[in-house]
Amino acid sequence: MRLTITKLSLLLPVLLFLSISWRARATSVSVHENLIQCLLSHSQPSHPISPAIFTPQNSSFSSVLQAQIRNLRFNSTSTPKPFLIITALHESHIQAAIICARKHGLQMKIRSGGHDYEGLSYVSHVPFFVLDMFNLHSVDVDVETETAWVQTGATLGEVYYRISEKSKTHGFPAGVCPTVGVGGHIGGGGYGNMMRKYGLTVDNIVDAKLVDVNGRLLDRKSMGEDLFWAIRGGGGASFGVVLAYRIKLVRVPETVTVFQVRKTLEQNATEIVCRWQQVASKQLPDDLFVRLILDVVNGTKSGTKTVRASFLSLFLGDSNRLLSIMNESFPELGLAQSDCIETSWIRSVLFWTNFQIDDPLNILLNRTPPTLTFLKRKSDYVKQPIPKNGLEFIWKRMIELETPQMIFNPYGGKMAEIPSTATPFPHRAGNLWKIQYVTNWNEPGTDAANRYLNLTRKLYGYMTPFVSKNPRQAFFNYRDIDLGINHNGKASFEEAKAYGIKYFLGNFNRLVKIKTKVDPGNFFRNEQSIPVLPH
Numbered sequence: 001m002r003l004t005i006t007k008l009s010l011l012l013p014v015l016l017f018l019s020i021s022w023r024a025r026a027t028s029v030s031v032h033e034n035l036i037q038c039l040l041s042h043s044q045p046s047h048p049i050s051p052a053i054f055t056p057q058n059s060s061f062s063s064v065l066q067a068q069i070r071n072l073r074f075n076s077t078s079t080p081k082p083f084l085i086i087t088a089l090h091e092s093h094i095q096a097a098i099i100c101a102r103k104h105g106l107q108m109k110i111r112s113g114g115h116d117y118e119g120l121s122y123v124s125h126v127p128f129f130v131l132d133m134f135n136l137h138s139v140d141v142d143v144e145t146e147t148a149w150v151q152t153g154a155t156l157g158e159v160y161y162r163i164s165e166k167s168k169t170h171g172f173p174a175g176v177c178p179t180v181g182v183g184g185h186i187g188g189g190g191y192g193n194m195m196r197k198y199g200l201t202v203d204n205i206v207d208a209k210l211v212d213v214n215g216r217l218l219d220r221k222s223m224g225e226d227l228f229w230a231i232r233g234g235g236g237a238s239f240g241v242v243l244a245y246r247i248k249l250v251r252v253p254e255t256v257t258v259f260q261v262r263k264t265l266e267q268n269a270t271e272i273v274c275r276w277q278q279v280a281s282k283q284l285p286d287d288l289f290v291r292l293i294l295d296v297v298n299g300t301k302s303g304t305k306t307v308r309a310s311f312l313s314l315f316l317g318d319s320n321r322l323l324s325i326m327n328e329s330f331p332e333l334g335l336a337q338s339d340c341i342e343t344s345w346i347r348s349v350l351f352w353t354n355f356q357i358d359d360p361l362n363i364l365l366n367r368t369p370p371t372l373t374f375l376k377r378k379s380d381y382v383k384q385p386i387p388k389n390g391l392e393f394i395w396k397r398m399i400e401l402e403t404p405q406m407i408f409n410p411y412g413g414k415m416a417e418i419p420s421t422a423t424p425f426p427h428r429a430g431n432l433w434k435i436q437y438v439t440n441w442n443e444p445g446t447d448a449a450n451r452y453l454n455l456t457r458k459l460y461g462y463m464t465p466f467v468s469k470n471p472r473q474a475f476f477n478y479r480d481i482d483l484g485i486n487h488n489g490k491a492s493f494e495e496a497k498a499y500g501i502k503y504f505l506g507n508f509n510r511l512v513k514i515k516t517k518v519d520p521g522n523f524f525r526n527e528q529s530i531p532v533l534p535h
Contacts (some may be wrong), residue, residue: 031104032083035129038100039086047090052135054085061085065122067367068114068134070179072374073449074123082109082122084129088136094241095215097131102213102523109526110237112152113181113367117377117479120526121184121237131241133183134367141166146249147206148172152183152242157349157364163249164346164361171252171345173198176352179369186245187236188477189425193289193314193352196281196413198250202232202423203414207246210239213519217243230514230530234424234504235476238511238530239518252345257315257322258352259339262308266300268332269309270391275332276311277385281412281432283329287316290330292408292433296398305402307395314348374449376456378437379478380467381427382408390466397462403452404459407436426505427473434475435467457482476503481527488525496531 036053043049054061064085069075088094101108107128111121122130133153139162141148150159157178163170173194175185190201198204207220208231218240220228227239236242263269273292280290291312299306311333315322319340326335343357349364351357386394398404416429427434439456441448464472474483484498493512500508508530515522516532 031106035084035100035104035106038103039096042092042096042099044090044092047092049086049089049093049096052087052089052093054087056081056083064132065130068111068132068181069119069122070114070369070372071117071119072372072444073376074119076444079119080123080125080128082124082128082130085132086129087132087134091209091211091217091243094131094211094243095217097129098211098213098241098523099215101129102521107525108523110183110241111181112183113155113179113185115177115180116184117375118481118527120479120481120528124526133181133241136243139163141249143167143170143249146170147246148249149244149246150182151244152181152186152236154182155367156180156182156185157366159247160346160349161361161364164344167249168254168344168346169252170249172201172247173204173250174201176349177369178349178353178364179367182245183236183242185477187231187233187242188479189233189423189475190477191409193291194250194252194316195415196289196410197286197316199414199418200233200423200425201247202425203418204248204250205232205245206248208232209243210236211241211243213240213521213523226514227518230424230511232423233476234507234511234514234530235528237526238515238524240524253316253318254344255318255342256345256348257317257319258313258341258343258348258357259322259335260310260312261333261335261339262310263333264297264299264306264308265395266306269307270388270395272311272332273309273391274385274388275330276309276408277432279329280408280410284410285325286413288322288325289314290410292410293405294394294398294408295405296402305399307398312352314352316345318342373440373442374444374452375441376437376439376453377478378456378460378480378482379475380435380437380460380463381431381473381475382433382435382467383430384466385432386466394462394466397459401455401459403439403441404456405438406459407438408433409436420505421507421510424504424507424511425476426507427475431468431473435463436475436478471502471505473505474499474502479528483528485527486525486529486531487527488522488529488531490534492522492531493534496529499528500530 054064086097109130112133136151137154138151143166156174174190174192210218293310297308347357410433411431420426420428439452441452486495511530515530522532
């Protein structure tokens with residue numbers, strides 16, 4: 001008898017746990033079913049929502065989820081998955097998603113292109129669903145007004161392609177990766193290789209359409225200038241669901257020139273980089289952008305490693321004028337006519353994406369990158385040239401670490417003229433260039449991830465003496481959760497300050513005030529969203 005009681009006493013906690021687990025599962029199932037019922041009840045007969053709803057029971061659920069995952073770190077069996085995906089086909093689907101998610105107290109993630117470096121647009125550690133914008137990708141170009149309405153599910157490649165269909169002398173100053181989604185890119189600031197001439201992507205936005213927390217569809221006039229300011233660089237997903245942006249096209253010449261010149265340490269890279277620091281953001285004209293990429297390659301002697309400096313450029317003009325400028329301001333690079341490729345602006349996009357420059361232009365309509373990797377990114381800002389002995393220290397450390405690369409993007413020009421408060425993006429005058437830390441790997445698993453994450457953080461640590469301080473600034477589009485995570489609880493505001501000040505400097509406080517006004521219940525939230533003011 002005593003044995004039976006002992007067995008029963010051992011069994012009771014198990015039964016209790018199973019009972020609680022079953023009830024929790026039953027509750028979550030009923031919540032999910034209630035959400036679906038709510039969505040269907042808000043569906044318009046002319047635009048039914050049912051074709052846009054995917055649950056794990058759908059055979060295509062996994063393919064829909066994985067189609068917009070751009071970082072393999074967040075595409076493993078252990079990655080938390082949404083319980084539902086809504087692939088919105090109409091603005092009413094967005095309105096229904098917001099109304100029903102609020103009603104049932106559920107977390108909603110918003111995804112346009114899936115390039116969030118930390119996967120925050122499609123991963124969460126609380127139960128969540130994804131509002132996927134990829135079906136809403138129209139690009140309506142009006143050459144007469146030199147503007148275009150672009151839905152946030154479009155990619156940059158689609159935008160560039162549609163502009164080129166209508167005009168050979170217009171372009172748009174946005175990113176060089178054509179598979180990046182418009183929503184996240186513009187929401188976080190956005191930049192490309194014309195930023196010294198025309199500023200950031202957000203400096204060229206004239207209107208927007210947004211669905212707010214109450215399900216209302218607003219434009220610039222009805223949302224007001226504060227909210228319009230916030231969604232141009234402060235992260236649209238903290239304030240609502242941006243359906244579309246109206247972009248201002250910019251003029252480009254019919255002929256532009258591109259080049260890429262590579263130099264190793266043995267080919268005088270140190271002296272050339274020293275000179276690049278002096279001229280790239282200050283002495284070169286605004287229509288010349290020269291990116292510097294630093295990576296580790298095999299040395300000339302067997303078994304040795306060296307640092308390679310690659311100079312990648314877009315010039316809004318012909319090669320004769322470019323060579324004249326370079327010979328005068330940057331002769332150390334030794335640019336030759338044979339290095340220069342004259343082409344159209346749209347084909348320069350192919351060159352910068354590592355496609356063949358004569359590839360069919362419709363390659364820009366592909367939503368999926370040619371290759372996917374595991375990756376980590378970080379960012380920094382540089383305000384003073386790095387001395388030669390500093391560069392030599394960096395080379396040594398890079399060769400030790402081997403895998404992480406750095407990309408230096410020069411500022412100056414228009415970037416130095418626009419006030420730091422014009423948009424939430426604050427990194428304007430006084431910044432010589434931005435650093436992007438780039439680490440890619442192909443080995444799956446936690447051990448490999450930790451190893452490469454550690455290598456990236458080490459390089460970031462070694463760069464401390466050479467970058468901005470108090471705070472150490474960062475670029476919001478280059479999402480980096482090493483800077484802090486918001487758990488969206490009682491400490492939300494304090495947690496958000498850790499990353500918010502680095503991304504937005506003095507603009508953070510204005511973003512918080514606007515957030516508190518337009519979304520006081522903090523419905524639009526993620527692990528690095530703008531918080532509301534503490535009560």
